[in-house]
Amino acid sequence: xxxxxxxxxxxxxxxxxxxxxxxxxxxxxxxxxxxxxxxxxxxxxxxxxxxxxxxxxxxxxxxxxxxxxxxxxxxxxxxxxxxxxxxxxxxxxxxxxxxxxxxxxxxxxxxxxxxxxxxxxxxxxxxxxxxxxxxxxxxxxxxxxxxxxxxxxxxxxxxxxxxxxxxxxxxxxxxxxxxxxxxxxxxxxxxxxxxxxxxxxxxxxxxxxxxxxxxxxxxxxxxxxxxxxxxxxxxxxxxxxxxxxxxxxxxxxxxxxxxxxxxxxxxxxxxxxxxxxxxxxxxxxxxxxxxxxxxxxxxxxxxxxxxxxxxxxxxxxxxxxxxxxxxxxxxxxxxxxxxxxxxxxxxxxxxxxxxxxxxxxxxxxxxxxxxxxxxxxxxxxxxxxxxxxxxxxxxxxxxxxxxxxxxxxxxxx
Numbered sequence: 001x002x003x004x005x006x007x008x009x010x011x012x013x014x015x016x017x018x019x020x021x022x023x024x025x026x027x028x029x030x031x032x033x034x035x036x037x038x039x040x041x042x043x044x045x046x047x048x049x050x051x052x053x054x055x056x057x058x059x060x061x062x063x064x065x066x067x068x069x070x071x072x073x074x075x076x077x078x079x080x081x082x083x084x085x086x087x088x089x090x091x092x093x094x095x096x097x098x099x100x101x102x103x104x105x106x107x108x109x110x111x112x113x114x115x116x117x118x119x120x121x122x123x124x125x126x127x128x129x130x131x132x133x134x135x136x137x138x139x140x141x142x143x144x145x146x147x148x149x150x151x152x153x154x155x156x157x158x159x160x161x162x163x164x165x166x167x168x169x170x171x172x173x174x175x176x177x178x179x180x181x182x183x184x185x186x187x188x189x190x191x192x193x194x195x196x197x198x199x200x201x202x203x204x205x206x207x208x209x210x211x212x213x214x215x216x217x218x219x220x221x222x223x224x225x226x227x228x229x230x231x232x233x234x235x236x237x238x239x240x241x242x243x244x245x246x247x248x249x250x251x252x253x254x255x256x257x258x259x260x261x262x263x264x265x266x267x268x269x270x271x272x273x274x275x276x277x278x279x280x281x282x283x284x285x286x287x288x289x290x291x292x293x294x295x296x297x298x299x300x301x302x303x304x305x306x307x308x309x310x311x312x313x314x315x316x317x318x319x320x321x322x323x324x325x326x327x328x329x330x331x332x333x334x335x336x337x338x339x340x341x342x343x344x345x346x347x348x349x350x351x352x353x354x355x356x357x358x359x360x361x362x363x364x365x366x367x368x369x370x371x372x373x374x375x376x377x378x379x380x381x382x383x384x385x386x387x388x389x390x391x392x393x394x395x396x397x398x399x400x401x402x403x404x405x406x407x408x409x410x411x412x413x
Contacts, residue, residue: 017042017176019366020196020205022183022219024050026058026159026351027344028211029166030359033088035366036173042203043175044196046182046215051163053286054213055351057320059236059262059269061251062095062155063353064123065102065114070329071350072114073374074357076121081356082155088169092161098263099250100154101128101137105257105305106398108147115149125151137252139244139261139268142307145254156251156262157352183212186219186341193340207366211344214280214323225337227381228405229346230324230389231286233278234271235294237317241267242309258395259301261309268312272298273395277403280321288319297394322349326389326405332358332379333365342366343381 017040021032024045032043047053062082064075082095104110118125128148134141136150170177178198187195187202195204210216214231246263253260258273274294280286295314303310324346325331331346344362347354357374364371377383390400 015201015203016040017203017205019207019209020044020203021209021211022196023210023212023215024167024177024179025053025055025211025213026051026163026166026355027213027347027358028209029163029170030355031209031211031344031362032175033166033169033173034359034363036170036175041170041173041175042178042205043170044178044181044183044198044203046180048179050167050177051159054321054323054349055159055163057236057287057318058159058349058352059260059271060157060159060352061100061253061260061262062157063100063253063350064118064151064154065111065125065149066350066353067111067114068329069113069117070374070378071348071354072117074330074354074361075350076118076123077357077360077373078353078355079123079153079155081360082157085165086169088165088172089161092165093158094161094165095155095157097153098156099136100151101133101140101250101252102149102151103140103143103145103252103254104147105143105145105254107256110256110397111147111149123151124153125149137250139246139249139306139309140252143254143305154250157355159352162352162355183219185222186338188223191339193338206340207342208340209342209344209362213345214286214321216323216343216345220335220338220341223338225335227331227335227343228326228385228389229331230277230326230391230403231279231321232275232324232391233288233319234322234349235274235290235298235317235319236269236271237290237295237298237314238264239268239270239312239314242312244308254305256397257301257305258392258397259305261306267315268309270298270302270314272301273392275391275393275395277391277407278321286321290317290319294319301395324348324389326386327383330354330358330379331381332361333376333381335381337382
């Protein structure tokens with residue numbers, strides 16, 4: 001496990017830090033990693049190791065062609081860094097280039113704005129014709145697609161290696177890692193966040209960065225500051241390879257249908273992109289079992305949209321939580337209602353995709369030099385949020401179900 005060695009870190013240098021990061025997932029570790037060179041950083045984690053919750057359930061695909069412009073901007077910065085991640089991964093293969101095909105089965109124009117965005121930033125992307133599609137991604141042979149986009153430089157990241165390197169870099173730069181330390185509350189003075197209350201006592205800080213994923217709302221709700229976050233459970237299944245060899249295959253995503261498959265050593269990792277509101281428990285893991293209905297949903301989609309892979313057999317799987325704001329954009333930056341509090345949340349399952357970008361953005365804002373590549377207004381925590389959130393129970397964009405903030409509150413109660 002991550003931190004079998006790293007988890008045995010010394011106690012914090014003092015009960016005062018420049019920055020306290022709540023949550024040692026990908027986002028929290030990335031923010032701390034970016035800040036530790038110039039700040040006294042303490043990362044506080046409720047679990048016994050870093051990256052043990054949503055970060056551990058990530059499929060690892062760096063998705064550049066996403067729906068949300070802020071997500072795309074963060075992904076572009078992350079992809080740039082992955083080409084040369086630095087000394088904290090000098091002995092490990094953090095990522096590999098696999099290429100990716102993004103297909104559309106219903107609306108051929110769905111991702112056109114994203115394509116233009118990527119091309120404007122020099123990202124290699126091209127439309128595929130049927131003959132090229134079968135040559136590049138034989139697993140999509142016969143798929144009823146109305147459009148398909150090829151990204152030859154797309155990558156897959158090992159999430160375990162990513163977190164391990166981030167923690168290694170944090171420790172190397174003198175940051176403190178506190179495990180088994182659930183934050184009980186934010187410490188306030190005259191309306192200003194001045195630290196966090198942990199079982200060990202209060203850790204004071206000039207800046208507190210909330211990167212606790214599905215648990216983030218608990219700390220602000222008790223202060224009367226509502227930042228609606230929707231934890232949605234999604235299922236992933238490992239399958240056999242079938243007739244199509246998976247080793248050198250690109251990862252593929254039929255976006256508007258909600259179906260992806262990624263090559264593994266002995267088969268495929270697949271998901272029907274199901275979404276179900278499911279709030280995390282205060283203690284214990286958020287990892288869940290595969291429900292029969294979700295297994296059936298995946299098999300149905302494969303039979304209809306991936307005829308070349310119809311012979312694969314599902315094996316083990318799991319479900320994990322992906323946390324969203326109601327507009328599906330990240331929640332990043334300072335919270336105007338709680339001075340001293342910063343957010344690095346609502347990444348919606350794209351923690352790997354946005355990993356280095358999130359840390360870079362927070363680093364720039366804290367330094368007083370806003371990043372020109374990310375529009376702050378689109379991700380600021382107090383932006384206007386929709387009162388109802390269209391979730392996608394079957395993964396299909398055209399069959400959403402509305403969930404209200406009242407339903408979210410009832411589920412919490």
